[in-house]
Amino acid sequence: MTAVADSKHRRRRSVGSAAHYSDGRYYDQAYRRRRQDVRFYTDLAIESGGPVLELGVGTGRVALSIARRGIEIVGVEPMASMLERAEERVQRLPHTARDRIELRQGDLRKLRLRRRFPLVVAPFNVWNHLYTRSDIERGFRTVRHHLRRGGRFAFDVLLPDPESLARDPSKRYRGGSVPHPRDGIRYRYSEYFSYDAASQIETVMMDFEHPTDPKRSFCTPLTQRQFFPAELEALLHYNGFAIESHEGDFDGEPIGRATESQVVIARMRSR
Numbered sequence: 501m502t503a504v505a506d507s508k509h510r511r512r513r514s515v516g517s518a519a520h521y522s523d524g525r526y527y528d529q530a531y532r533r534r535r536q537d538v539r540f541y542t543d544l545a546i547e548s549g550g551p552v553l554e555l556g557v558g559t560g561r562v563a564l565s566i567a568r569r570g571i572e573i574v575g576v577e578p579m580a581s582m583l584e585r586a587e588e589r590v591q592r593l594p595h596t597a598r599d600r601i602e603l604r605q606g607d608l609r610k611l612r613l614r615r616r617f618p619l620v621v622a623p624f625n626v627w628n629h630l631y632t633r634s635d636i637e638r639g640f641r642t643v644r645h646h647l648r649r650g651g652r653f654a655f656d657v658l659l660p661d662p663e664s665l666a667r668d669p670s671k672r673y674r675g676g677s678v679p680h681p682r683d684g685i686r687y688r689y690s691e692y693f694s695y696d697a698a699s700q701i702e703t704v705m706m707d708f709e710h711p712t713d714p715k716r717s718f719c720t721p722l723t724q725r726q727f728f729p730a731e732l733e734a735l736l737h738y739n740g741f742a743i744e745s746h747e748g749d750f751d752g753e754p755i756g757r758a759t760e761s762q763v764v765i766a767r768m769r770s771r
């Protein structure tokens with residue numbers, strides 16, 4: 501790849517990694533029905549006894565539940581918009597739970613705290629935002645740096661679906677209409693998908709069409725690096741992890757045609 505093409509790719513990736521997270525209230529509304537993962541990570545946190553480190557804490561969807569159940573948690577997030585929303589939600593907790601959450605702005609690839617944790621988590625596709633091998637290796641290094649001996653690393657990423665990845669990028673996939681919390685207006689929602697087979701990055705263009713005024717329509721890109729299951733296992737292995745479980749959902753369903761995620765629990769491999 502030429503230097504110009506490489507920098508164009510990088511720019512597109514960074515826009516597609518930030519745009520979807522520029523409005524914490526919209527994020528919470530969009531994913532309000534996603535609960536199974538919250539239960540899964542909360543149970544792991546209770547089992548670990550804490551404290552827990554959450555990489556990519558977002559609006560605190562998972563972290564708040566963990567703190568409510570009596571476990572101390574440190575959450576790290578690069579997007580100010582997501583962190584502001586998380587802060588707002590933390591302020592509404594009873595003060596005992598509030599005191600158990602520490603939020604920090606930061607990039608998981610560079611994070612170095614002077615603490616170790618029995619559990620590090622990266623819930624809901626955080627790893628799909630690590631686009632290059634170097635980013636992925638830096639992410640795993642951060643996890644190793646913060647795990648206590650015998651500690652666990654739990655995360656989930658998308659399961660790539662070859663049929664979906666082969667979708668025609670010019671085809672519009674219509675969803676329903678969605679109210680946007682910014683203005684309460686119902687936008688007509690549709691999506692376009694394009695997949696770059698060389699970098700394994702899928703871009704979803706989320707199109708919000710204003711009902712009457714085209715000037716108020718907008719489009720939000722989301723870029724996600726796809727991990728094929730055997731590739732993910734190899735990456736974990738060569739970055740010093742042993743896999744405890746690698747499943748297709750949060751109820752232990754094996755990875756297969758009917759599942760959409762990969763849910764991994766790993767430990768550092770003893771040398």
Ligand SMILES: C[S@@+](CC[C@H](N)C(=O)[O-])C[C@H]1O[C@@H](n2cnc3c(N)ncnc32)[C@H](O)[C@@H]1O
Binds near residue numbers: 560582624
């Ligand atoms: C789908 S959200 C998941 C948020 C939260 N874990 C949850 O379960 O709701 C993915 C999050 O990863 C964050 N993220 C992306 N790149 C990151 C990085 N390099 N370091 C830390 N977080 C990152 C995004 O800003 C976003 O908040």
